[in-house]
Amino acid sequence: MSSDRQKYIRNFSIIAHIDHGKSTLADRLIEKTGLLTQREMKDQILDSMDLERERGITIKLQTTRLVYKANDGHEYLLNLIDTPGHVDFTYEVSRSLAACEGAVLVVDATQGVEAQTLANVHLADDQGLTIVPVLNKIDLPSSRPDEIIKEIEDVIGIIAEDAPQISAKDGINIEGVLEKIVADVPPPTGDEDAPLKALIFDSYYDSYKGAVAFIRVMEGSIKKGDKILMMAQNKKFEVVEVGISVPTPLAVPVLMAGDVGYVTASIKNVKDCRVGDTITSSVLPTEHALPGYKKATPMVYCGIYPAEGESYEEIRDALEKLQLNDAALSFEPETSVALGFGFRCGFLGLLHLEIIQQRIDREFDLDIIATAPSVIYRVTTNSDEVLMIQNPSNLPQPTEIKMMEEPIVKANIIVPNEYVGNIMELCQNRRGDMIHMDYLDPKRVVLHYELPLNEVIYDFFDALKSKTRGYGSLDYEFLEYRVSELVKLDVLLNKEMIDAFSMIVHKTKADSRGRLICERLREVIPRQMFTIPIQASIGSKVIARETISALRKDVLAKCYGGDISRKKKLLEKQKEGKKKMRQMGSVEVPQQAFLSVLKFEEN
Amino acid sequence: MKPLSIYLHIPFCVSKCAYCDFVSYKATFAHSVEDYMTHVIQEIELYHKTLKDSEIKTIYFGGGTPSSVDAKWIGRLVQAIKTHSVLASDCEITIEVNPGTLTNDKINQYLAAGVNRVSMGLQTTNDTLLKTIGRIHTTNDFIVTYQALRDAGFNNINLDLMFGLPGQTIEDIYHAIDLIQTLNPEHVSAYGLKLEEGTPMYEAYNKGLIQLVDEALEREMYHTIDTELAKRKIYAYELSNFAKPGFESKHNLVYWRNKPYLGLGVSAHSKLNGIRFGNAMTLKTYQEKIDQGEKPIVSEEIIDTEDDCFETIILGLRLNEGINILDLNNLYAINFKEKYRDVLSTLIMEELILLEDETVKLTALGRDLANRVFLAFYPDK
Numbered sequence: 014m015s016s017d018r019q020k021y022i023r024n025f026s027i028i029a030h031i032d033h034g035k036s037t038l039a040d041r042l043i044e045k046t047g048l049l050t051q052r053e054m055k056d057q058i059l060d061s062m063d064l065e066r067e068r069g070i071t072i073k074l075q076t077t078r079l080v081y082k083a084n085d086g087h088e089y090l091l092n093l094i095d096t097p098g099h100v101d102f103t104y105e106v107s108r109s110l111a112a113c114e115g116a117v118l119v120v121d122a123t124q125g126v127e128a129q130t131l132a133n134v135h136l137a138d139d140q141g142l143t144i145v146p147v148l149n150k151i152d153l154p155s156s157r158p159d160e161i162i163k164e165i166e167d168v169i170g171i172i173a174e175d176a177p178q179i180s181a182k183d184g185i186n187i188e189g190v191l192e193k194i195v196a197d198v199p200p201p202t203g204d205e206d207a208p209l210k211a212l213i214f215d216s217y218y219d220s221y222k223g224a225v226a227f228i229r230v231m232e233g234s235i236k237k238g239d240k241i242l243m244m245a246q247n248k249k250f251e252v253v254e255v256g257i258s259v260p261t262p263l264a265v266p267v268l269m270a271g272d273v274g275y276v277t278a279s280i281k282n283v284k285d286c287r288v289g290d291t292i293t294s295s296v297l298p299t300e301h302a303l304p305g306y307k308k309a310t311p312m313v314y315c316g317i318y319p320a321e322g323e324s325y326e327e328i329r330d331a332l333e334k335l336q337l338n339d340a341a342l343s344f345e346p347e348t349s350v351a352l353g354f355g356f357r358c359g360f361l362g363l364l365h366l367e368i369i370q371q372r373i374d375r376e377f378d379l380d381i382i383a384t385a386p387s388v389i390y391r392v393t394t395n396s397d398e399v400l401m402i403q404n405p406s407n408l409p410q411p412t413e414i415k416m417m418e419e420p421i422v423k424a425n426i427i428v429p430n431e432y433v434g435n436i437m438e439l440c441q442n443r444r445g446d447m448i449h450m451d452y453l454d455p456k457r458v459v460l461h462y463e464l465p466l467n468e469v470i471y472d473f474f475d476a477l478k479s480k481t482r483g484y485g486s487l488d489y490e491f492l493e494y495r496v497s498e499l500v501k502l503d504v505l506l507n508k509e510m511i512d513a514f515s516m517i518v519h520k521t522k523a524d525s526r527g528r529l530i531c532e533r534l535r536e537v538i539p540r541q542m543f544t545i546p547i548q549a550s551i552g553s554k555v556i557a558r559e560t561i562s563a564l565r566k567d568v569l570a571k572c573y574g575g576d577i578s579r580k581k582k583l584l585e586k587q588k589e590g591k592k593k594m595r596q597m598g599s600v601e602v603p604q605q606a607f608l609s610v611l612k613f614e615e616n
Numbered sequence: 617m618k619p620l621s622i623y624l625h626i627p628f629c630v631s632k633c634a635y636c637d638f639v640s641y642k643a644t645f646a647h648s649v650e651d652y653m654t655h656v657i658q659e660i661e662l663y664h665k666t667l668k669d670s671e672i673k674t675i676y677f678g679g680g681t682p683s684s685v686d687a688k689w690i691g692r693l694v695q696a697i698k699t700h701s702v703l704a705s706d707c708e709i710t711i712e713v714n715p716g717t718l719t720n721d722k723i724n725q726y727l728a729a730g731v732n733r734v735s736m737g738l739q740t741t742n743d744t745l746l747k748t749i750g751r752i753h754t755t756n757d758f759i760v761t762y763q764a765l766r767d768a769g770f771n772n773i774n775l776d777l778m779f780g781l782p783g784q785t786i787e788d789i790y791h792a793i794d795l796i797q798t799l800n801p802e803h804v805s806a807y808g809l810k811l812e813e814g815t816p817m818y819e820a821y822n823k824g825l826i827q828l829v830d831e832a833l834e835r836e837m838y839h840t841i842d843t844e845l846a847k848r849k850i851y852a853y854e855l856s857n858f859a860k861p862g863f864e865s866k867h868n869l870v871y872w873r874n875k876p877y878l879g880l881g882v883s884a885h886s887k888l889n890g891i892r893f894g895n896a897m898t899l900k901t902y903q904e905k906i907d908q909g910e911k912p913i914v915s916e917e918i919i920d921t922e923d924d925c926f927e928t929i930i931l932g933l934r935l936n937e938g939i940n941i942l943d944l945n946n947l948y949a950i951n952f953k954e955k956y957r958d959v960l961s962t963l964i965m966e967e968l969i970l971l972e973d974e975t976v977k978l979t980a981l982g983r984d985l986a987n988r989v990f991l992a993f994y995p996d997k
Contacts, residue, residue, distance in 0.1 A: 542966060542985065565831040568986040570807040570856045572934060574623055574871050575885040577927065578892065578917065584930075587987065588994045 015200040019271040023198045024092045024229065025145075026109045028137060029119035030127035030486060034149040037181040038119055038190070039095060043260075045187045046079035046091065076215070076227055076273060077260035083195045091194060092273035094214070110136060112214045112229035112273060115143040115198030117190065118169075122148040122156035122178070125164045126453060128427045128488035134169050145197050146173045147190055152180035164454055201271030208299040209233035209241070211268075211276075211292040218334070222253070222277040224286035225262075229273050231303060233294070236267040241278060242295035244302040248285045249295045250278035288340045311343050311359025312420070312491065313366055313386050313470050314403040316513065317373070318355030320380035320593070320604055325354045331377040332356060335369060342369060347404060352382060352513050352595070357404055360386075363470050382595065382607050384513045388466045391418040391494045405515040408501050411552060418494040419519075420466040423448075426477065428485040430458050435480040443468035444519060463492060465519070502527055502556075504534070504610075505548040509598035514610055527557035530610050537606045539590075540564040545600055617702065620670035621870040624656065624693055625881030626682040627899070630717060634750035634820070635778075637812035639883040639897060640680040652899065653689045655906045656881050660696045662911050663878060666888065667700035674708040674867035677731075683713035687725035694729045708733055708866040710774075715753035715761040723768045733865075734765055735774040735805075741791045745781055748826075750816065755795070762799055772863060774803035779837040781809050782817075782826040789837050793844040800848075802863035806841045807856050808834055835984055855934045855983055872935050874928040882912075890924065892917045921948055922995050930990040933969075938977030959992045 029035040079091040094109045110116060116137040120130060137144055146165055148158050158178050165173040177189030203210075215227040228235075235241070239252045256264040257274040268274045280286045291302035319328050332344045343359035360366040366386060373379050392400045393416040394409055402408050424445075428436050433450075437460070440447065445464040452458055464473075469489060477485045500523050504514035514534075518526050527549030534547050540561055549557040572580055594601040628649060629640045641648070660667070675697065677690060690711065697703070710733040711726055726734075740746060741755045765773060777792055796804060809828070811818045820826045829837075842852055850858045854872060857865065870877050879886040882902040885894045894915040896902040905912040919927065925948040932939035941952045953960065960976070963969040968982035968989050982989055 542988070564985065565835050566808075566984050567988055568808075568855060568984060570810060572855075572871070572931065573868060574877055574879055574887070575883065575894070577871070577887075577931070578885070578894070578915075580930075581927075584987065584991055584994050587991050591991065 015202050015271070016205055018205070018269070019200050019202065021087055021089045022092070022201055022271050023089060023115065023194050024094065024113045024201055024271070024273055025115040025117055025194055025198050026094045026113050026137075027117045027119060028133035030121070030124075030129040030133075033119050033121040033124070033127070033130070034181045035119050036095075038117070038147070038149065038179075038187075039093060041181050041184055041187045042079060042091075042093060042191065043077060044184070045191060046081045076258050078257045078273070081191050081195070084192060085195075089195050091191070094273065109214060110140045110142060111212060113140075113142055114201055115145055115194065117194065118144050118146045119149050119181075120146060120161060120165060122150050122158050122161050123153050125157075125161045125457065126168050126427070128425050128459075128486040131169070131425060132488040132490075143198050144171055145190075145193050146171060146176040147193075148176050148178045149181050151178045152183050152185060160454065168453055203230070203232045203270035205232075205234060205270045207232040207270070208297045209235055209239070209292065209294045210299045210303060211235060212303050213286065213288050213290050213292060216283065216286045216288055218283050219277075222279075224277075224280035224283045226276045226280075226286050226292070227258075227273075228268070228276055228292060230268050230270050232270050232299065234267050234269040235276060235292070240295040241276075241292050242298055243285055243287070243290050244293055244298075245290040246285050246287060250280055250285075253277045253279055283336075310491070311341065311361065312466060313360045313362055313388060314357055315360075315366060315386040316347060316349060316352065316355050316384035316404070317344070317358050317370075318349065318352040318382045318384070318513075320382050320595075323379050323381070327377070327379055328356065328373070328381065331373050331379055332358070334377075335372060339369070341365065349384075349406070349512050352384070355382075359403070363472075363474065380604075382513075382604055384607060385516050385610055386470050387516060388420050388470060390499065390517055392416070393418075402517070405501055405517050406512045408517065411500075416496055417499045419497045419499060421463050421492045421495050422466050422469060422489040423492040424462045424464050424469065424487060424489040426460045426462060426485060426487050427453065428458055428460065428481050430456055432481040432485060433458050433460070436460060436477065436485060439473075439476055439480055440464065443473060444521075464489070465497065466491070467517070467519075500551045502530075503550050504530055505546070505550060506534070506538075506597055506600045506602070507543070507545045508548075509600075511597050511602075513597075513607065523551055524556050531557045531559040533610060534606055535559040535561055538600065538602055541601060543599075617671040618669055619673045619704075619875070620666070620701075621674040621676070621867055621875070621877040622672060622697060623676045623678060623867075623877060623879040623884055625680065625879065625884040626677055626685060627652070627680040627882050628684050629679065629681045630684050630714070631752055632750065634748070634817040635809060635812065635815055637815050638680065641899065649685045649689070651903070652882075653685075653692065655903050656693060657696045658906050659880050659912065660693070660700065662906070662909075663880075664700045666878065667697065670701055672697060672701050672703045672707055674870060675710070676867040677711040679712055681714045681717055682711050683717040683722065687722040687729075690726055690731065691729035703730070710735055710865070710867055712736070713761070715757040718761050718764065720764060720768070723764060723770075727768060727770075732770075733772040733774070734770050735776065735803075736762065736765075737776040738792065738795070739776060739778040740781060740784065740788055741795050742784070742788045745784060745788065748783065749778070749781060759795075759799070772803070773801045774805060774865070775799070775801045777804060777806040777841065779806060779808055779841065780829050780834040782828060784829060784837070786833070786836060786840060789840050790844070793841070793848075796845070796850070797848055801850075802860050803865060804845060804850055804858040805856055806838070806858065808838060838984075851936075853936050855986060869935075872931045874924070874931050887919070890919050892919055924948070925950065926993055926995055929993050933976065933978055933986065933989060936977065938975045941974040941976065956993065963989055963992055
């Protein structure tokens with residue numbers, strides 16, 4: 014039973030496939046509820062990071078409190094908890110959803126149900142949330158509301174006939190959405206007088222306040238001065254401030270069961286403020302902690318090393334700071350023969366990896382070298398020892414290996430039917446098994462595939478987009494480990510193995526991959542004083558080879574009075590180029606080489 | 617009296633060569649030549665203070681084609697310098713000339729002006745190739761002009777060669793060497809072709825109309841020139857320059873020894889009192905500035921000690937004599953061997969340089985890869 018206070022609270026998220034208009038709708042809701050003036054509205058107020066704005070996607074969740082006077086004459090407090098939309102961020106979506114009772118499902122009325130629509134609905138369903146469907150982009154001439162309503166009902170199995178038909182862009186029928194939230198999303202419940210039980214669903218670090226925890230109070234209440242206990246960490250603190258996010262922080266006297274807000278408690282060590290942990294009172298603790306979440310499991314790994322002139326310590330510092338509000342990022346120190354000291358980092362997916370790399374560059378201004386991404390392989394040795402191998406360098410000798418297994422994902426790919434052939438070909442090239450195929454409507458198909466993850470991380474998403482003219486969408490989740498014929502592909506420069514270029518590939522892919530890497534390296538490594546053989550090998554067997562011929566001439570014929578300035582500029586440019594090089598054994602390798610080995614273009 | 621060298625830029629040509637990116641104009645209109653020369657004489661006057669305290673060691677008329685203009689101007693320019701300064705008794709005065717632009721009358725006027733060294737472009741003995749690169753003379757024109765200079769009494773003549781030209785063969789190089797043997801010049805400059813942006817040759821290359829010789833052949837040509845000239849007692853003393861002993865270009869040695877020089881005329885560069893400065897690159901700006909009574913300088917770079925030391929090193933290493941460590945230590949108050957310890961050991965290991973007694977020199981390999989050596993000395997900033 015909801016208390017009288019709780020009756021007027023609604024906690025909800027917005028879920029959608031990428032580009033279906035989630036962030037725009039969030040902006041309109043904020044605007045309509047009148048918390049902010051037009052002037053204060055930035056384009057997309059919830060996407061706070063530059064990078065998100067640039068890519069048009071929401072990575073980090075944010076939360077805001079809205080005040081809405083409904084048609085029934087009552088004033089409601091609506092807590093909007095934003096969720097990321099991309100396939101890599103499923104884990105963060107489930108974090109947001111755990112703090113809610115309902116989810117607004119935005120579906121593009123021109124496009125219909127997409128792969129991530131389905132994935133997000135499943136997550137919301139698992140949390141037992143009420144789903145409120147909304148048809149967006151109704152202003153577009155190509156919108157097909159009736160067909161899409163039917164599609165939602167058939168494919169997702171929820172009633173959509175009375176779904177608000179809106180245009181978030183033009184602000185059409187935003188009240189319809191707000192009324193629907195008030196009417197359909199259940200109010201929170203939870204005993205306000207019980208011992209405190211609050212879920213930390215996000216946190217960030219503030220240099221003045223220490224760690225700031227975003228919480229959903231499930232039972233009891235929390236206020237300044239309260240003695241609290243982080244149940245999983247078993248650490249005690251005293252509350253300094255509680256407040257709400259509007260979306261800037263606003264201190265309030267108390268947060269009670271059903272409320273969403275933040276807590277600060279002079280928490281110096283961010284690890285003590287773990288997302289998913291339960292906060293209770295250290296004086297009168299609750300008996301059982303909340304279930305929390307499954308820890309985010311990194312699926313993709315790569316090595317991150319300081320580029321020439323950057324320090325290892327600074328990179329560690331950057332990674333630690335990024336980890337504060339990106340719990341899905343994991344890292345541990347590792348050493349590479351070629352690259353020196355660095356870190357092996359785990360990511361949710363390739364996009365996550367790319368975003369972290371860019372954030373290190375932009376927010377910390379550090380030059381890094383990232384090695385080719387890889388997944389975790391399960392290796393059973395002859396002595397029946399099971400090893401989880403993230404770094405190709407740690408793979409035991411082939412003679413010691415009894416069995417190797419690789420992670421397989423279950424992928425749902427939605428494409429217009431004219432591209433089905435292209436995608437089946439792509440998936441076949443990527444060693445995929447088709448499980449079945451459904452028609453969403455006469456024009457669109459869902460392909461259910463089982464694919465090796467190491468094929469998916471290797472630019473699969475880009476290939477999918479280019480083979481469907483941007484219309485294809487993808488969602489995947491881990492399925493299982495399967496026995497596979499895998500080999501370690503090594504790259505040798507001037508006969509020396511460069512560990513940073515090593516990768517584990519399927520036996521059938523080794524030759525083509527090896528050739529491609531050798532060609533790429535020949536293109537990007539400048540000629541040096543000696544001939545450089547580039548070889549790709551499996552064990553001692555060379556499978557591909559290229560040669561960079563020796564530099565025979567690097568001299569300017571003329572140097573008289575007027576030439577000296579020009580000559581110096583030329584040397585300066587050469588010097589700059591040299592700074593970006595990495596000494597690999599006897600060979601100078603530009604940083605670009607590492608990226609060019611990673612990037613893949615399918616012909 | 618401080619020693620000083622003077623470069624005078626004469627930006628006129630009968631026609632422009634396909635590889636040339638120097639500032640030059642067609643010398644069609646006598647009045648534009650006169651207009652320009654009057655401005656250069658005014659520029660000389662603007663430097664009267666500098667000239668007053670200097671003894672002029674060398675004068676160099678470069679271009680362009682200095683021989684394409686009325687020879688009286690050469691005499692007047694030398695005279696203008698003499699008005700403000702003293703010429704050393706052994707002052708080397710060089711003029712660049714092109715075959716086909718000279719007459720006996722001109723040659724005699726040069727002699728009268730005090731010119732004692734002539735530099736002339738042969739480039740190649742392959743006449744088809746000469747045409748391709750936009751030269752207006754033939755090998756025969758060259759021989760005729762050369763003979764006229766010798767007959768007039770010039771006993772210090774430089775001959776320019778080019779190698780690595782599109783379509784050039786090693787046989788072409790041997791032909792040129794044969795001619796050199798016959799003509800017996802005191803000095804030879806041999807330049808590998810470098811495509812400069814904006815030249816017709818650069819465009820032709822980008823359009824795929826011409827192909828450059830490959831690097832291995834280009835080096836073979838260079839090495840052939842080096843060896844064959846040495847057999848004829850014309851020895852390399854700089855990366856692109858060869859001379860009989862005693863006939864090394866005094867003027868150009870000033871650049872390579874990083875000594876002061878004053879450049880006059882459009883686009884000319886100077887290095888004086890720790891400052892390098894460049895004149896206006898167009899005739900219009902050049903003349904306008906002078907008309908306003910200003911020096912026509914448009915760019916200026918202050919060379920600090922570190923830069924100067926670096927320049928002394930890289931320019932000096934172009935010379936076969938190399939650089940003298942004790943001189944550098946004295947000049948820049950450094951401990952060269954200490955300061956460049958890692959650089960030196962790497963370069964020695966790579967067989968790019970030799971360290972003998974107190975001298976550092978490029979090896980034969982170092983001369984092919986000189987930029988790598990220079991780069992190693994580039995200051996970290």
